Amino acid sequence: QLQLQESGPGLVKPSETLSLTCAVSGGPISSSSYYWGWIRQPPGKGLEWIGSIYYSGSAYYNPSLKSRVTISVDTSKNQFSLKLSSVTAADTAVYYCARPLKMATILGDFYYWGQGTLVTVSS
Amino acid sequence: QSALTQPPSASGSPGQSVTISCTGTSSDVGGYNYVSWYQQHPGKAPKLMIYEVSKRPSGVPDRFSGSKSGNMASLTVSGLQAEDEADYYCNSYAGSNNLVFGGGTKLTVL
Numbered sequence: 001q002l003q004l005q006e007s008g009p010g011l012v013k014p015s016e017t018l019s020l021t022c023a024v025s026g027g028p029i030s031s032s033s034y035y036w037g038w039i040r041q042p043p044g045k046g047l048e049w050i051g052s053i054y055y056s057g058s059a060y061y062n063p064s065l066k067s068r069v070t071i072s073v074d075t076s077k078n079q080f081s082l083k084l085s086s087v088t089a090a091d092t093a094v095y096y097c098a099r100p101l102k103m104a105t106i107l108g109d110f111y112y113w114g115q116g117t118l119v120t121v122s123s
Numbered sequence: 124q125s126a127l128t129q130p131p132s133a134s135g136s137p138g139q140s141v142t143i144s145c146t147g148t149s150s151d152v153g154g155y156n157y158v159s160w161y162q163q164h165p166g167k168a169p170k171l172m173i174y175e176v177s178k179r180p181s182g183v184p185d186r187f188s189g190s191k192s193g194n195m196a197s198l199t200v201s202g203l204q205a206e207d208e209a210d211y212y213c214n215s216y217a218g219s220n221n222l223v224f225g226g227g228t229k230l231t232v233l
Binding site (some may be wrong): 002039045046047048051060062063064095096101106107108109110111113114115116 | 124126148157159163168169170171174180210212214215216220221222223224225226227
């Protein structure tokens with residue numbers, strides 16, 4: 001059974017860079033042709049797609065966040081990561097990593113999810 | 124890009140049916156048959172209930188169904204049960220490897 005687990009600091013200062021990692025267990029990232037995604041949810045609000053990355057490293061981002069986001073993959077550690085720069089209080093959210101149902105596509109059908117991790121932006 | 128439009132709330136009594144709408148544009152919902160629906164209980168990660176407008180992943184009850192007409196997609200929950208009370212979100216492919224979510228609908232089982 002595939003499992004995803006987010007990790008990283010729960011508190012980030014304004015203007016700094018938020019960094020999170022999603023560890024994947026139950027199957028190797030490198031042998032599966034999926035786009036691995038990051039989605040976030042501000043407290044009490046809706047979901048927002050941040051971006052997705054292919055196991056080979058090809059990444060696509062939400063246009064509204066593109067200038068601040070970098071998603072990378074480390075197949076040797078079976079994990080992928082999110083970096084969001086110049087954060088403000090508006091970036092406070094639960095951050096989820098997820099994998100879609102279908103291979104090689106970014107269609108929004110996220111089937112496997114991590115439990116989510118709350119990141120608060122505050123000084 | 125703008126979020127898809129969902130009603131903030133919906134409700135129904137046990138056994139009844141309720142339909143939640145998700146309105147977009149011809150650049151997202153209307154342009155592709157790639158609408159997904161998620162159920163989210165408080166404090167939990169979202170669960171995929173419908174993908175590609177009307178397909179159900181394994182294990183999702185057939186009480187949940189999806190459809191689309193023009194720029195609006197819909198999720199129907201038939202035979203409402205207490206455990207269906209949750210937040211529901213739609214999302215759609217929006218072209219150029221881009222995705223957009225709806226604002227969410229809180230479903231209350233009366």
